[in-house]
Amino acid sequence: MTDKPAWLVAHGPPWTPGMERQVFETGWITVTEQTAIAPTGRPSPYGMVKFKNLAVAVLPIHDDGTVTLVGQHRFPFMAYSWELPEGGAPMGEDPLEGAKRELAEETGLMAAEWREILQAQLSNSVTDERMVGYLATGLSPVAGAEHTADETEAIALVRVPFHEALEAAVAGHLPDMLTVAMLLRGHHMAVKGSLPGALARAMLG
Structure with a gap:
């Protein structure tokens, strides 16, 4: 930071x-x-x-500049939502470990490289919820992994070009705020030269 x-x-x-x-x-x-x-x-x-958990979000960028998104129904809005992998890490746990767990559980992926890229307060007028976001690169399947999501989660996966996900978020089609913030942060890093050149070029299309 x-x-x-x-x-x-x-x-x-x-x-x-x-x-x-x-x-x-x-x-x-x-x-x-x-x-x-x-x-x-x-x-x-x-x-x-x-909140009893710290929110964690993962921006999983593949070497070809695509990003894996998670789809699920969200109860408060009774609507379907495409989002980045995200969840909660118990207070006192290393949030990076929580992020690794959420990525594996929701997508069946693991990452060779992890980088904290964002901290934020969520709805800070009425809650004390905080989030930490990580960029995950060097992605590969977890050996023999099944998607061991929560028993209440019916999760779908899609892999799309980063720039398409960003455009969808800016257009309001990905309304989850962690997803919007993390995609914008990833774009900022790519434009400002904070990422490897080949990866940034792939992300920006």
Whole structure:
């Protein structure tokens, strides 16, 4: 990651947390409510979703500049979604290990080279969910691997040129935000010379 520019500084007072009570809990999230004090000094009831896993996403780029995407139905929107391989790494686990596991489970692939390329906050007004994204290259099948996805996941795979996936994301056809952000980051790296030349040329078509 590059150093922060000088203008990236905090301004004004922060939020002040108040008494917190747990409203709901599952194996994945905890919902809490508290009366916090806003930066303006006003009391403000605040509900927050706390995640028990760190989100991990993988941008798996093949040597020919194609990318493997995962297709599945997403319950909250009752819609089908094509996405990059992604999932959750338990807090305290090395997120890279979680990313390797998700890539193998969802696609049957392993990578020779891994590189962290993105960190982000997801919906940071109401959740504390964070993500780490990795570029995976030198891809090959996991020996004898079956797609050992979660028992609730019915996953499909497609391998498409990177530039087609990027265009689909920009057009709104791949609405998953981790996918959009990771594809844009991959494009930025290819354009800025942060990737091997042959791979960048293949990605950009």
